[in-house]
Amino acid sequence: xxxxxxxxxxxxxxxxxxxxxxxxxxDTHMQELxxxxxxxxxxxxxTLMMIDSLEMTDxxxxxxxxxxxxxxxxxxxxxxxxxxxxxTAQELGKAALNKTIVLTGAMVPYKFGSSxxxxxxxxxxxxxxxxxxxxxxxxxxxxxxxxxxxxxxxSGIFEEVA
Amino acid sequence: xxxxxxxxxxxxxxxxxxxxxxxxxxDTHMQELxxxxxxxxxxxxxTLMMIDSLEMTDxxxxxxxxxxxxxxxxxxxxxxxxxxxxxTAQELGKAALNKTIVLTGAMVPYKFGSSxxxxxxxxxxxxxxxxxxxxxxxxxxxxxxxxxxxxxxxSGIFEEVA
Amino acid sequence: xxxxxxxxxxxxxxxxxxxxxxxxxxDTHMQELxxxxxxxxxxxxxTLMMIDSLEMTDxxxxxxxxxxxxxxxxxxxxxxxxxxxxxTAQELGKAALNKTIVLTGAMVPYKFGSSxxxxxxxxxxxxxxxxxxxxxxxxxxxxxxxxxxxxxxxSGIFEEVA
Amino acid sequence: xxxxxxxxxxxxxxxxxxxxxxxxxxDTHMQELxxxxxxxxxxxxxTLMMIDSLEMTDxxxxxxxxxxxxxxxxxxxxxxxxxxxxxTAQELGKAALNKTIVLTGAMVPYKFGSSxxxxxxxxxxxxxxxxxxxxxxxxxxxxxxxxxxxxxxxSGIFEEVA
Numbered sequence: 001x002x003x004x005x006x007x008x009x010x011x012x013x014x015x016x017x018x019x020x021x022x023x024x025x026x027d028t029h030m031q032e033l034x035x036x037x038x039x040x041x042x043x044x045x046x047t048l049m050m051i052d053s054l055e056m057t058d059x060x061x062x063x064x065x066x067x068x069x070x071x072x073x074x075x076x077x078x079x080x081x082x083x084x085x086x087x088t089a090q091e092l093g094k095a096a097l098n099k100t101i102v103l104t105g106a107m108v109p110y111k112f113g114s115s116x117x118x119x120x121x122x123x124x125x126x127x128x129x130x131x132x133x134x135x136x137x138x139x140x141x142x143x144x145x146x147x148x149x150x151x152x153x154x155s156g157i158f159e160e161v162a
Numbered sequence: 163x164x165x166x167x168x169x170x171x172x173x174x175x176x177x178x179x180x181x182x183x184x185x186x187x188x189d190t191h192m193q194e195l196x197x198x199x200x201x202x203x204x205x206x207x208x209t210l211m212m213i214d215s216l217e218m219t220d221x222x223x224x225x226x227x228x229x230x231x232x233x234x235x236x237x238x239x240x241x242x243x244x245x246x247x248x249x250t251a252q253e254l255g256k257a258a259l260n261k262t263i264v265l266t267g268a269m270v271p272y273k274f275g276s277s278x279x280x281x282x283x284x285x286x287x288x289x290x291x292x293x294x295x296x297x298x299x300x301x302x303x304x305x306x307x308x309x310x311x312x313x314x315x316x317s318g319i320f321e322e323v324a
Numbered sequence: 325x326x327x328x329x330x331x332x333x334x335x336x337x338x339x340x341x342x343x344x345x346x347x348x349x350x351d352t353h354m355q356e357l358x359x360x361x362x363x364x365x366x367x368x369x370x371t372l373m374m375i376d377s378l379e380m381t382d383x384x385x386x387x388x389x390x391x392x393x394x395x396x397x398x399x400x401x402x403x404x405x406x407x408x409x410x411x412t413a414q415e416l417g418k419a420a421l422n423k424t425i426v427l428t429g430a431m432v433p434y435k436f437g438s439s440x441x442x443x444x445x446x447x448x449x450x451x452x453x454x455x456x457x458x459x460x461x462x463x464x465x466x467x468x469x470x471x472x473x474x475x476x477x478x479s480g481i482f483e484e485v486a
Numbered sequence: 487x488x489x490x491x492x493x494x495x496x497x498x499x500x501x502x503x504x505x506x507x508x509x510x511x512x513d514t515h516m517q518e519l520x521x522x523x524x525x526x527x528x529x530x531x532x533t534l535m536m537i538d539s540l541e542m543t544d545x546x547x548x549x550x551x552x553x554x555x556x557x558x559x560x561x562x563x564x565x566x567x568x569x570x571x572x573x574t575a576q577e578l579g580k581a582a583l584n585k586t587i588v589l590t591g592a593m594v595p596y597k598f599g600s601s602x603x604x605x606x607x608x609x610x611x612x613x614x615x616x617x618x619x620x621x622x623x624x625x626x627x628x629x630x631x632x633x634x635x636x637x638x639x640x641s642g643i644f645e646e647v648a
Contacts, residue, residue, distance in 0.1 A: 032296070034303075037282070039302060040320075059218070107200060116199050119195070119198065119281070119284035122286075124284075125285060126284070126288030127288045129304075130293050131307070138288065140202035146229055157202055
């Protein structure tokens with residue numbers, strides 16, 4: 001069965017508006033990244049929202065959990081802003097869906113040359129195929145269980161809580 | 163314990179010589195890729211050789227197997243040219259080392275903007291952390307057991323033999 | 325004699341702070357661009373300021389004019405934010421320095437893959453070598469006299485006033 | 487009147503074939519470069535040939551000269567492989583066409599991230615607008631008269647003969 005990729009926005013998909021000089025969201029670049037990686041894993045891509053994770057509400061998280069619960073797939077990647085990725089991971093973890101769900105994101109927009117997005121996507125797609133049911137954050141080449149992960153706001157690096 | 167990354171060359175690390183117009187090898191770009199991916203998995207990088215895999219000899223493969231057997235690490239990534247990756251995987255598989263060994267590579271040199279190298283490296287590092295002992299090829303987002311993988315020469319895509 | 329390149333900041337030199345998600349200035353990328361262009365025109369690079377041109381004050385412009393007047397070189401390139409480039413061009417034009425001065429900039433930061441900066445720099449360096457004394461804006465492949473240029477704020481394109 | 491851009495191939499337009507690992511020609515990337523530079527100079531692009539300049543024959547050069555003579559435009563940019571650019575410049579120079587003709591190229595293919603192509607194109611388009619009738623080579627930020635230029639084969643840099 002295909003892997004389902006839910007898009008929620010985050011730095012991953014931000015673009016630079018050359019008229020205003022602001023970062024903004026247009027469409028996801030997921031298919032472009034998968035093409036660049038010559039990906040051959042069957043995937044379905046569904047955009048749930050395109051937002052900065054600092055603006056993600058409880059209702060947004062309920063929506064994400066609901067979609068993860070309702071879909072037929074039991075291997076799911078969720079792209080997400082890094083600032084509150086741990087909170088969404090906790091909501092998904094508490095839902096105990098008996099699926100393998102991997103959240104990932106990027107520190108630098110894909111459209112900027114120096115992005116970590118392609119690396120993180122490669123690792124997220126690998127972890128979601130090889131890890132047992134559970135909710136994980138895949139960042140910086142590592143994976144973390146949902147109940148033991150946080151973003152270090154000073155360094156931008158994901159780490160265990162305990 | 164750290165993951166050991168053995169470098170053997172391949173398209174991954176090829177560069178363009180602007181004087182001669184030829185592709186050639188200088189140094190590996192592994193650390194540059196890991197930096198771009200903001201990798202935080204502890205790794206050791208060792209360059210065994212820098213060659214096109216079409217020129218890899220039986221002696222070269224013996225050397226690779228020997229290093230995989232002799233090292234202390236039991237999780238190993240081997241970067242390799244794609245053309246004969248399946249042969250080296252078979253040699254490593256037959257050696258039955260009781261380690262998790264993942265071979266990966268790229269269809270386009272990392273230094274060319276359109277490379278799949280960062281995606282493949284992200285997936286290889288993830289698979290090597292999460293798969294049981296065995297020898298695998300990680301390409302195109304997928305992983306293959308060493309005894310059931312080949313590169314489709316016409317399409318450049320890795321696939322099962324049977 | 326060398327061409328003098330004065331750096332004042334602008335989108336050209338903006339970078340992405342991956343911790344805060346904000347654009348900011350660190351150092352100029354001028355040498356990096358010149359290296360990429362394999363530039364062999366003798367140049368001197370001097371950073372006068374590193375600011376967004378929307379924040380450029382009358383005092384800043386006086387400083388730029390003063391440096392252009394005082395320097396020994398009579399061929400000068402000034403990198404500048406695009407939003408108020410026309411105003412600085414007018415100040416330089418009114419100063420009637422009897423030098424060839426070319427202002428240029430970029431719509432997208434150099435560090436983002438899609439930047440027009442390298443193209444604009446190539447054209448600015450060419451115009452400064454080949455145009456007679458005067459003050460010009462070089463953007464979008466074109467050059468404009470200082471008294472007849474404005475940035476179209478809606479399209480981001482430079483055009484004649486009349 | 488528009489500037490005419492004649493495409494003849496050269497490193498500029500080479501691509502990497504990821505199946506064979508060879509460099510080859512497909513289509514010109516000229517429009518892509520002009521878009522990246524946000525070019526607003528009216529241009530017409532005509533592909534005359536797509537060849538490595540080491541393989542350019544006398545007949546090919548006659549064809550280039552013929553097209554430069556026959557076209558209505560009197561400002562022409564010719565993209566060209568660097569290895570024999572000086573020879574084509576000489577043929578064009580001897581033809582004494584009373585037009586401004588600028589030959590340019592690249593040391594690294596545009597599709598590889600590190601290309602000088604965008605810089606050279608920016609400078610060529612600027613020189614062709616601002617130099618008097620004559621035949622020039624625009625490389626490395628500089629311009630050379632057709633009768634006094636050669637590529638230094640060891641360094642890859644263009645220089646005066648005398």
